[in-house]
Amino acid sequence: MFKDIPVDVGVIYEGERIRRNDMQVELGGPNIKEKFELAKVKSLDEIDDGKITIIGPDIKDMKEGEAYPVGILVETAGSTIDQQLEGVIERRIHGYMNYVEGLMHLNQRYDIWIRLSKKSFQKGLNSFEYIGKVLYKLFKSELPIIEKVQITFITDPAKVQELYPRALEDYEARDAKARGLKDEEVDKFYGCVLCQSFAPTHVCVITPQRYSNCGAISWFDGRASAQIDPKGPVFAIERGELINAEKGEYAGVNETVKKKTLGDVNKVWLYTAFDHPHTSCGCFEAVAFYIPEVDGFG
Known part of the structure; x- marks a missing residue:
């Protein structure tokens, strides 16, 4: 399933911690103000299944040891899913990214903190394309109601800054629905x-x-x-x-x-x-x- 990924992928890597001295690059985290991950449910005709887009510098273009702003957008479609499942789909990003050897994902929404280890980078994990493929395959295999997925990684600071307020609006709209019930x-x-x-x-x-x-x-x-x-x-x-x-x-x-x-x-x-x-x-x-x-x- 993951033969085209240069590192191992599996639940055995959940819980892996990557310390600063072992880190190739950091995405988000406490030193970066604007970062987010967001899941959106679209209609089937709006999704180009399997498409992975990178807006901004890719991993191989980033300086070793530096921290960068990041946005992760996972757009899904299926005949039986609706917007009420966006929060559910979004939280799976955390688990699935932690399946990747040498990739640490912490927190959620506007607090994400991701680190890639030097060891996995040296093995060839040098592009968001690989991470996108892992997410795509896991979403399709673990949640069969999802029929199409396209994934966008945003590292261009101006684009992250542009989309960040929109992500916050989506989170607040979801939260508002949950208020009132006792x-x-x-x-x-x-x-x-x-x-x-x-x-x-x-x-x-x-x-x-x-x-x-x-x-x-x-x-x-x-x-x-x-x-x-x-x-x-x-x-x-x-x-x-x-x-x-x-x-x-x-x-x-x-x-x-x-x-x-x-x-x-x-x-x-x-x-x-x-x-x-x-x-x-x-x-x-x-x-x-x-x-x-x-x-x-x-």
């Missing part, structure tokens, strides 16, 4: 273990009032993801008995978290930072922490 109004929550390759005992519990830690998956996104890929990293959680309304403890959540962490975590309180707080990994969009010396939160 936890008590549904009988199912959703869980995600996409980040267990980095944090083995972390499980996200996604509710109407609680996004995934990464900020990319709402309750609606979780529902859609579980429906289209029942064996994937996102799954339904039967809410079960409400044990404590104030702390946000549910029997179904406790049972699922215990199972998914192999017993390492046996209880989660969704509405408090004390005693049994929700788990996390390094891809969180925001985190609250208690400082006992001042009896306050940071």
Whole structure:
């Protein structure tokens, strides 16, 4: 499947960390203000299936050790998919890019941070064309409802700057749809273990009032993801008995978290930072922490 890719591709490389001294090039990250990844659902006649476009310098044209702005646009089409699945498709970029030997992808949306190792660059991974081929093949094989895919990598600073506000508008439009629904109004929550390759005992519990830690998956996104890929990293959680309304403890959540962490975590309180707080990994969009010396939160 990946014989035309100069490095290995597989789940074994999920969780691989690339330190600065081992880095050929960095895309996005904390030192770059404008970066994004975005999935868009289009009509079938708008997509040139398999097309990979590079706007700006390719990897081989970048200076070793430097950081660059980046935008990744994945446009998909299928007779049974609609715009409600954009967030689901978008979050798969993270997982699929981490399948590539020597390629580290962290975070999501407007916070992406990508590093390519010197070792993989020297093996021949010197073009976005290869990364695009991996994404294309994985999207088509892992999500059969996607019939066509075209992928664009943007590294031209002016173009990234132009498209960045539009990406933010798309994220906000998605988020607005998720506001208003309350936890008590549904009988199912959703869980995600996409980040267990980095944090083995972390499980996200996604509710109407609680996004995934990464900020990319709402309750609606979780529902859609579980429906289209029942064996994937996102799954339904039967809410079960409400044990404590104030702390946000549910029997179904406790049972699922215990199972998914192999017993390492046996209880989660969704509405408090004390005693049994929700788990996390390094891809969180925001985190609250208690400082006992001042009896306050940071």
